[in-house]
Amino acid sequence: MVAIVDASLTRFGKRKEDVFQLAKESSLPIIRRFKDIDFVLISNSYSGEFNNVSGINNLISSYLSLDEIPSIRIDNTSGSGGSAILVAKSLIDSGQARAILVIGVEKMSTMKTREVTSVISSLLPPRERSIGISLPSLASIMTKIYMRRYGASREAIAEVSVKNHWNGARNPFAHIRKEITLEEVLSSPVVADPLRQYEFCPISDGAASVLITSDEEALSYTSKPVFIKGVAMGSDSSHITDREDILEMKAVKIAGELAMKRAKVERVDFAELHDMATILEIVEGEALGLLEKGKGWTYYLNGMTGVDGEIPINTSGGLNSKGHPIGASGIGQVIEGFLQIRGEAGERQVKEARVGLTVSMAGFGNSATAIVLGDEI
Amino acid sequence: MVAIVDASLTRFGKRKEDVFQLAKESSLPIIRRFKDIDFVLISNSYSGEFNNVSGINNLISSYLSLDEIPSIRIDNTSGSGGSAILVAKSLIDSGQARAILVIGVEKMSTMKTREVTSVISSLLPPRERSIGISLPSLASIMTKIYMRRYGASREAIAEVSVKNHWNGARNPFAHIRKEITLEEVLSSPVVADPLRQYEFCPISDGAASVLITSDEEALSYTSKPVFIKGVAMGSDSSHITDREDILEMKAVKIAGELAMKRAKVERVDFAELHDMATILEIVEGEALGLLEKGKGWTYYLNGMTGVDGEIPINTSGGLNSKGHPIGASGIGQVIEGFLQIRGEAGERQVKEARVGLTVSMAGFGNSATAIVLGDEI
Numbered sequence A, B: 001m002v003a004i005v006d007a008s009l010t011r012f013g014k015r016k017e018d019v020f021q022l023a024k025e026s027s028l029p030i031i032r033r034f035k036d037i038d039f040v041l042i043s044n045s046y047s048g049e050f051n052n053v054s055g056i057n058n059l060i061s062s063y064l065s066l067d068e069i070p071s072i073r074i075d076n077t078s079g080s081g082g083s084a085i086l087v088a089k090s091l092i093d094s095g096q097a098r099a100i101l102v103i104g105v106e107k108m109s110t111m112k113t114r115e116v117t118s119v120i121s122s123l124l125p126p127r128e129r130s131i132g133i134s135l136p137s138l139a140s141i142m143t144k145i146y147m148r149r150y151g152a153s154r155e156a157i158a159e160v161s162v163k164n165h166w167n168g169a170r171n172p173f174a175h176i177r178k179e180i181t182l183e184e185v186l187s188s189p190v191v192a193d194p195l196r197q198y199e200f201c202p203i204s205d206g207a208a209s210v211l212i213t214s215d216e217e218a219l220s221y222t223s224k225p226v227f228i229k230g231v232a233m234g235s236d237s238s239h240i241t242d243r244e245d246i247l248e249m250k251a252v253k254i255a256g257e258l259a260m261k262r263a264k265v266e267r268v269d270f271a272e273l274h275d276m277a278t279i280l281e282i283v284e285g286e287a288l289g290l291l292e293k294g295k296g297w298t299y300y301l302n303g304m305t306g307v308d309g310e311i312p313i314n315t316s317g318g319l320n321s322k323g324h325p326i327g328a329s330g331i332g333q334v335i336e337g338f339l340q341i342r343g344e345a346g347e348r349q350v351k352e353a354r355v356g357l358t359v360s361m362a363g364f365g366n367s368a369t370a371i372v373l374g375d376e377i
């Protein structure tokens, strides 16, 4: 087993710093504290497209004066962070490394929104991309099907955004730090009918870093390690039109079940999900069994997913409010878990946060990595 | 320990097929033979730049109808293949996967040579890139220093290319399948003085795939598994100007020594090195102790690195003749080792090829992965 023994991140948002400066800002506190890092993993998807940089793992290592430390870039689009954690765990469990610095980073604001959307559409299969499908349009279709099938109210779905912005307002590292009302969500510009601007993640720059060691060595780094109790990946068709049921989120479901089984836990105290759009938080929550199938939307009418609710989801603010710098997001999620379990989440602290689940998802759910974190082995 | 239990590759070269078709051509024979693949690693660096595709691991999986199999993209520029083998080994050793299909692929000929060179220059640190340094110009500087310091003859360095083309002419999967003479090398156009066109790898499309399992399970896949006896990475400054000695190839040296130590072997029967330029094969051979320091060039005057020589190097034809589709190269190297150790290398078969070494290098040596292959555990 492995543990997270240190964590550090930048504020997510439109940042003036370049990709190297962001990576440095997030990792320098860790590098200063620990001198024995022996492997670096860079979770990043679009440095070529957004920053005109390749081999970014080696260039970041050099920028950090970690030239002599081997490094690899791990990419799985929006799910890169989860994949990097999985690889880090394997490298340590198999004895290839002892102390791995995982840096998730993405600098996206070099391009205009329309260009960013076009670059990210390159993850869609050619057949669907060629007819103009985009991630927001898929979220739109999913919302309509969900509302029709389960009689979900429009307001309930928008409440995901209200809750996540309430949380994000309390997270000093979040991109959008302001509470918003239901009325504000529902009167924001339509992006992909019926979903509106406040229901999608913003385009963010940012970086997030963790240090991972074996559980045996963890206590020599910190008195409060957070253990990675189970990690698992699931996969699903990249062609949405090939899926039996667009609401099923098979990759998320498989990853979640297997990670829980490997962690030997049956319930969690909180979760960080991939809420690129509001609707995704609901259907992922259902796929994971955190929310009752078909009734996930009702939880949002009763505050049950809030910080003090029955099953707090996205206490960090989620992608929706915290932001979604692609390669950094999955690392940001485990950092929220790290802070919650250590009792260091400030105003958004969940009571009795001992076991948490994070789900790092790629594309529109063609890949997902679930990670169960806990305060004991 | 893990083993390579199957291998398959495309012909390298200017191919009309796209990146998906190449990946399929190389992996389909393996997928047809074995149904229990449970993880896919894609070794690829430039799908965004060359093919306008991101999340290529998931798109290739879908294209291969392996939708339900988790996948990750591994990138380390020219050294991606070696890094992917290291990750595959760790995933299996740690119990995260049992049978991993590693596909190395790159489709480069979508762009003109000048554009390809510009894209690849994006791996250089901004400080050096901004003054117009390119990989060929670094090879030029290295050659001049080597010749001056060790009194190496110009002909000896060119002989690397003659030998590699002799080998490549005997490799049905090589890009350039023709023998060339010393005169032809030395009269080919100057690329970066004193190095000439035949002394650099061509720009190639191609894909190479291997199936990796644990050593315990290997015999249920094949009667002739090739064991990965040791893998190690080394790293060095990305700033060439920061290196104490440009001829030292520190990343290669460290990786080689550690991989040999882990493999518990003291000598190898053959090696596949990263001969992006002729001079690199010589200095890498010296860094690895295969060739005597400062006298590596003399080996090429006596045929000592040929198929029937004392230490055969790049029997596949190397990057120089076989071609260098970035993400596929490191996988192509281990496939040559697989074929040699199984006695299936045809006209270029090394006698008594029982232990081999491959070195997958990134950039101009800022990262290297050494892999020791053998016929027994």
Ligand SMILES: [Ca+2]
Pocket (backbone or CB within 6 Å): A057, A058, A061, A062, A067, A068, A069, A070, A071, B235, B236, B237, B238, B366, B367
């Ligand atoms: Ca390096």
